[in-house]
Amino acid sequence: MYRERSEIQENSFKRMIDHGALNTNYGRKKIVGPDRHQQREQEKRDQALEAAQKRLEKKAEEVRAQQAKVVESEHKGHGKRLEQRQRALAVLEKESKDAQAQHTKLAAHASALGPPRERADRDFRKQTIMTIRTLLLENALTSFMAVLVGTLTMQVSLDCLLPLLFARSGARMETDSQMIYWISTTGVSAAYQRLLTAVVDGLCAMDWRDQGKPIRVRLKGLSP
Amino acid sequence: MHLAPSQCTLTEDAHPPFGVGRKLSDIDKALLWKFLHEDAECPTRVLLDKVAHRQRVIAVSVRHLNRLRATWQCNRPKGRPRHAACSTAAGGALVQITPHLSCVGVHLFAHWLDQQEAFEPVVARLQQAIEAHKRAYPEDDFALLHHRAQTLRRRFGALFFAPLLGIEHLTAFDTHEHPLQTLLGRGYHSTTLSQFLGQLERLDAATALLPALVPDQASQITYVDGHMIAYWSRTSMHKGKITMLGRLMAGSQAVIAHNEAGHALFVRYYPPDMHLSHIIVSYCQQVAMATGTPLFVIDRAVNAVAMAWAFDDQGLGLLSMLDDNEHQGLESFAATEVGTLDDGTKVYSGPWKVPRPDDPRQFVMVEPPEGKTLV
Numbered sequence: 243m244y245r246e247r248s249e250i251q252e253n254s255f256k257r258m259i260d261h262g263a264l265n266t267n268y269g270r271k272k273i274v275g276p277d278r279h280q281q282r283e284q285e286k287r288d289q290a291l292e293a294a295q296k297r298l299e300k301k302a303e304e305v306r307a308q309q310a311k312v313v314e315s316e317h318k319g320h321g322k323r324l325e326q327r328q329r330a331l332a333v334l335e336k337e338s339k340d341a342q343a344q345h346t347k348l349a350a351h352a353s354a355l356g357p358p359r360e361r362a363d364r365d366f367r368k369q370t371i372m373t374i375r376t377l378l379l380e381n382a383l384t385s386f387m388a389v390l391v392g393t394l395t396m397q398v399s400l401d402c403l404l405p406l407l408f409a410r411s412g413a414r415m416e417t418d419s420q421m422i423y424w425i426s427t428t429g430v431s432a433a434y435q436r437l438l439t440a441v442v443d444g445l446c447a448m449d450w451r452d453q454g455k456p457i458r459v460r461l462k463g464l465s466p
Numbered sequence: 467m468h469l470a471p472s473q474c475t476l477t478e479d480a481h482p483p484f485g486v487g488r489k490l491s492d493i494d495k496a497l498l499w500k501f502l503h504e505d506a507e508c509p510t511r512v513l514l515d516k517v518a519h520r521q522r523v524i525a526v527s528v529r530h531l532n533r534l535r536a537t538w539q540c541n542r543p544k545g546r547p548r549h550a551a552c553s554t555a556a557g558g559a560l561v562q563i564t565p566h567l568s569c570v571g572v573h574l575f576a577h578w579l580d581q582q583e584a585f586e587p588v589v590a591r592l593q594q595a596i597e598a599h600k601r602a603y604p605e606d607d608f609a610l611l612h613h614r615a616q617t618l619r620r621r622f623g624a625l626f627f628a629p630l631l632g633i634e635h636l637t638a639f640d641t642h643e644h645p646l647q648t649l650l651g652r653g654y655h656s657t658t659l660s661q662f663l664g665q666l667e668r669l670d671a672a673t674a675l676l677p678a679l680v681p682d683q684a685s686q687i688t689y690v691d692g693h694m695i696a697y698w699s700r701t702s703m704h705k706g707k708i709t710m711l712g713r714l715m716a717g718s719q720a721v722i723a724h725n726e727a728g729h730a731l732f733v734r735y736y737p738p739d740m741h742l743s744h745i746i747v748s749y750c751q752q753v754a755m756a757t758g759t760p761l762f763v764i765d766r767a768v769n770a771v772a773m774a775w776a777f778d779d780q781g782l783g784l785l786s787m788l789d790d791n792e793h794q795g796l797e798s799f800a801a802t803e804v805g806t807l808d809d810g811t812k813v814y815s816g817p818w819k820v821p822r823p824d825d826p827r828q829f830v831m832v833e834p835p836e837g838k839t840l841v
Contacts, residue, residue: 243687243785244763244785244786244787244840245832246689246726247689247691247763247765249728250689250724250726250728251689251690251722251724252732253692254724254728255691255693255722261629261630262629263628263629263633263634264695264720265695266634266635267695267697267718268636268663269663269667272703273703277702277703277704278704278739279704287779295698303706309778315776342721356697359702360701360702361555361703362699362701362702362703362704363703363704363706363737364703364716364717364718364737366735367670367672367708368663368664368667369666369718369735370672370733370734370735371663371666371667371671371672371675372625372663373720373722373733373735374672374675374676374678374679374733375622375625375626377679377722377730377733378588378626378627378675378678378679379626379627379629379630379768380730381679381730382575382579382584383575384727384728384742385582385727386575386578386579389578403571404630406571406573407570407571407574408569408571408572408575408630409569409571409632410569410570410571411566411567411568411569412567412570412721413563413564413565413566413567414562414563414564414567414573414648415560415562415563415564416560416561416562416563417559417560417561418561419559423567423570423573424570425570425571425576426570427724432481445574447603448578450577450581451581452577452580452581457574457577459574
């Protein structure tokens with residue numbers, strides 16, 4: 243089921259880019275709104291600043307607690323323990339100073355983005371209409387191919403049929419009883435002529451009509 | 467299509483009096499009359515060219531000559547000359563012949579679409595949108611609100627067939643040769659179609675046309691994928707993962723849904739800076755409402771456990787694929803073989819080998835005869 247995704251979607255996108263103008267932009271209108279890139283960046287920096295603030299407060303608390311311990315050791319006349327506590331206090335004071343520096347740096351970073359800016363988004367209304375056009379065209383082509391392939395004995399793809407049948411020139415004659423299309427075969431290789439003959443037979447077998455008149459398809463300039 | 471017949475039948479003998487005018491001499495007027503006698507529906511600009519070929523310089527404007535033609539009653543209808551195909555009834559059998567017809571296949575395809583009445587739902591929905599717009603904005607007045615069904619069909623048809631005629635941008639209708647005349651019975655300039663598209667935009671026709679994509683038969687599964695299109699602009703715009711020549715580009719992100727038969731069902735555009743995972747749940751809800759199909763197959767962009775929970779909360783089903791770094795093949799799962807596909811691929815099913823209470827997803831492992839396992 244999942245493996246069919248490539249054919250159903252990704253290959254379909256490629257086909258629509260090729261013959262459905264899926265990659266074409268329609269409409270130039272823009273809608274100006276808040277700059278989401280800036281908002282996201284600001285949010286990230288604010289979170290970092292908040293974390294730095296918490297870390298700074300925690301370090302300050304630890305320094306205060308360690309200072310109390312040092313004062314206690316001095317009062318009690320500790321020797322070795324006082325020395326250990328003073329060393330730990332020095333380490334904590336350094337860490338606190340680092341946290342302060344980091345906080346200052348992040349605060350500057352957070353305010354560096356400046357006031358809220360604006361950025362534009364495309365107005366997608368025209369683009370959506372034209373994409374629906376493309377999707378309707380692709381759906382119609384798929385259905386047409388399904389009907390045509392049902393009348394053929396050989397395999398033929400839409401990619402092959404587009405230049406061979408759709409883009410080819412010819413002639414048309416309408417009489418009071420039928421409508422005849424001729425497809426020019428100029429410059430078509432023998433292999434493609436065989437394919438085109440089969441396609442034309444398939445088209446004739448589809449038995450379609452225009453205003454009640456049967457539509458016939460013939461090849462023009464086919465070498466004997 | 468036939469032109470209206472000329473207002474007079476010109477005969478050289480029955481020419482009007484050629485008085486000497488301030489700008490045109492009697493010889494100039496006689497020469498013009500002769501050319502008009504040869505081709506009464508000749509456009510005035512072409513008439514001037516013909517005179518210039520005779521080494522005569524007539525220093526008057528096209529408008530001046532048009533007034534003269536009106537006086538002589540030899541004026542032709544407004545607009546470009548229609549390239550009417552030969553349409554003489556020959557012995558009552560031949561009605562019309564077009565000796566050179568480009569894009570024959572597109573004409574045949576158009577006949578097939580006519581037979582299937584493929585444009586009828588589109589035109590009906592556009593007419594409904596027009597009526598709704600008229601009710602909502604009674605003071606609005608633009609051309610589309612007065613179009614007949616036939617005009618809507620032709621103009622939408624011109625937009626519809628454009629890619630098959632090699633026309634991607636609407637401006638190419640003015641610069642490329644196209645067979646709209648023989649295809650739709652009417653040629654269009656890009657300005658007409660641009661105005662039509664702009665007026666469709668005013669109607670919010672996209673909302674009206676979306677249901678036209680949904681087929682009558684409901685499907686079992688809906689496939690969803692995104693497609694990014696780059697956009698060039700000098701304006702500061704939101705950008706996404708559209709890279710071109712090493713730059714991040716502005717653009718648009720189309721999220722398109724197909725059914726298992728490959729028919730497109732739904733499309734919605736999003737700005738390119740929004741990741742699919744942030745929009746997919748609401749998008750799938752909309753698709754499920756439009757199509758009635760609650761089971762979705764989406765690529766690896768939305769394979770997180772949290773996303774599976776979000777889909778489950780909305781009563782939707784999600785089938786996705788794990789990233790390769792999330793498992794070590796079959797050994798990561800308590801896998802049980804459930805079958806073998808036609809190509810020899812073995813299929814297993816089962817949960818994680820080491821139970822994860824917060825991950826109740828069901829896994830299917832596919833192991834081709836050679837190659838990596840897909841989960």
